[in-house]
Amino acid sequence: KVSIFWFRRDLRLEDNRGLYHAYTQEKNVLPLFIFDREILDDLEDKTDARVTFIHQQIQRLSQELAAFGSSILVKYGKPLEVYQELMEKYDILNVYTNRDYEPYGISRDLEVKNLLDTKGIQFLDFKDQVIFEKEEIVNGSGDFYKVFTPYSRVWLDKFQKATIQLVSLNPSNNTFFQTDAISIPSLEDMGFQASSIQIPPLEINQALIQKYDQVRNFPAINGTTRLGIHLRFGTISVRKLALEASKLNATYLNELIWREFYMMILYHNPQVVDKAFKPAYDEIPWRNSEEDFQKWCDGKTGFPIVDAGMRELNATGYMHNRVRMIVASFLTKHLLIDWRWGEAYFAKKLLDFELSSNNGGWQWAAGTGTDAQPYFRVFNPDSQTEKFDKELKYIKKWVPEYGTSAYPKPMVDHKFARERAISTYKEALNS
Numbered sequence: 001k002v003s004i005f006w007f008r009r010d011l012r013l014e015d016n017r018g019l020y021h022a023y024t025q026e027k028n029v030l031p032l033f034i035f036d037r038e039i040l041d042d043l044e045d046k047t048d049a050r051v052t053f054i055h056q057q058i059q060r061l062s063q064e065l066a067a068f069g070s071s072i073l074v075k076y077g078k079p080l081e082v083y084q085e086l087m088e089k090y091d092i093l094n095v096y097t098n099r100d101y102e103p104y105g106i107s108r109d110l111e112v113k114n115l116l117d118t119k120g121i122q123f124l125d126f127k128d129q130v131i132f133e134k135e136e137i138v139n140g141s142g143d144f145y146k147v148f149t150p151y152s153r154v155w156l157d158k159f160q161k162a163t164i165q166l167v168s169l170n171p172s173n174n175t176f177f178q179t180d181a182i183s184i185p186s187l188e189d190m191g192f193q194a195s196s197i198q199i200p201p202l203e204i205n206q207a208l209i210q211k212y213d214q215v216r217n218f219p220a221i222n223g224t225t226r227l228g229i230h231l232r233f234g235t236i237s238v239r240k241l242a243l244e245a246s247k248l249n250a251t252y253l254n255e256l257i258w259r260e261f262y263m264m265i266l267y268h269n270p271q272v273v274d275k276a277f278k279p280a281y282d283e284i285p286w287r288n289s290e291e292d293f294q295k296w297c298d299g300k301t302g303f304p305i306v307d308a309g310m311r312e313l314n315a316t317g318y319m320h321n322r323v324r325m326i327v328a329s330f331l332t333k334h335l336l337i338d339w340r341w342g343e344a345y346f347a348k349k350l351l352d353f354e355l356s357s358n359n360g361g362w363q364w365a366a367g368t369g370t371d372a373q374p375y376f377r378v379f380n381p382d383s384q385t386e387k388f389d390k391e392l393k394y395i396k397k398w399v400p401e402y403g404t405s406a407y408p409k410p411m412v413d414h415k416f417a418r419e420r421a422i423s424t425y426k427e428a429l430n431s
């Protein structure tokens with residue numbers, strides 16, 4: 001008999017809660033990873049850097065498991081079909097995994113659980129990717145918070161009172177299924193190719209975190225940790241990072257709270273995936289010009305800070321947070337293009353793409369989300385540049401032709417666009 005531990009977005013052995021439970025409670029733990037066709041089939045870019053990254057991490061896990069005399073079973077297919085096959089092949093006792101909070105993950109897990117139920121196999125899931133989940137942070141009447149500040153206060157208070165201990169696997173009590181290395185399908189087997197995009201290294205840079213509040217807003221300097229992709233795929237433990245952050249810098253810890261806030265919002269409001277958090281804002285008549293959208297995607301708007309951001313994203317799969325806010329505001333307010341278009345473009349390109357944070361960030365920029373910011377606040381790209389890239393270092397890095405005749409003229413007049421955005425929002429909200 002074997003028990004399965006199903007890795008998903010938790011690709012590490014260290015402080016992996018579900019894995020720890022399986023390892024300490026079972027006798028024969030078979031690690032499993034599924035390259036999920038429900039997700040992969042929708043990826044247009046067959047050199048997607050995230051797929052390459054996952055593939056590398058699975059190979060690393062396989063090596064780490066070899067030290068336990070074990071390996072990882074890697075399947076390519078749809079989870080339900082994979083489980084059907086596994087149930088025929090193995091005598092499965094229990095399946096362990098870490099909880100997911102996105103609509104797709106929730107429905108996938110429910111289907112798998114129901115299938116396992118038919119054979120009396122238990123599906124045991126654990127909290128791992130967040131410090132606090134679901135209803136752990138609620139207000140006095142038991143409702144989820146709709147606004148960040150009170151949520152973060154309660155989160156922090158609870159965090160400070162909690163004793164958070166990291167867990168690790170004791171090698172002298174090895175309960176992994178013993179096997180030679182099991183071969184892993186290649187990227188090519190799955191219709192993909194390796195990407196050449198560089199993945200930021202997995203390191204907790206304490207010196208950086210210590211001064212994070214002073215440097216985080218300037219895109220020309222390496223003032224943020226670039227841990228997004230590691231949090232996304234769980235190559236780092238959020239508990240480990242939060243414990244460090246709490247010693248080093250309150251502003252940094254606050255960003256981790258934003259991450260959980262948006263996860264909680266999505267969990268309680270799955271409709272935000274394609275609807276405005278504030279329903280009235282679904283009435284905005286977006287202009288949705290395909291031509292304008294293409295200029296934005298290509299970094300050819302004639303607004304250098306916007307273009308620099310989009311070109312950084314296209315080239316590296318990353319964009320600095322300050323610039324994400326600027327380009328998102330520009331798309332939704334200056335060009336009056338539906339935030340969902342921008343959100344989908346980011347989802348394709350960002351290495352650190354996280355449905356909840358991306359959706360939250362876009363709805364924030366479009367003014368449709370949880371934030372109380374009035375819609376008539378429209379970012380001015382020039383004054384943002386003046387504040388955050390005064391010496392134009394970031395702009396010159398990504399838009400080398402800036403200042404020459406090769407650089408396009410602004411595609412729209414700022415003052416005109418600002419007024420058009422405000423009047424369009426106002427009319428839609430008052431109708």
Ligand code: FAD
Binds near residue numbers: 216
């Ligand atoms: P750091 O500044 O070093 O922060 C550390 C970690 O804290 C991040 O990796 C992230 O997990 C979390 N974090 C930081 N800021 C935020 C925030 N505002 N909201 C939620 N979590 C935060 N973040 C994503 O992880 N995935 C996304 O798909 C995403 N899309 C965004 C879209 C828009 C329009 C905007 C405005 C923001 C988006 N963010 C997203 C939030 C933020 O821009 C990124 O988390 C951050 O830039 C990642 O860089 P970093 O790892 O160096 O972050």
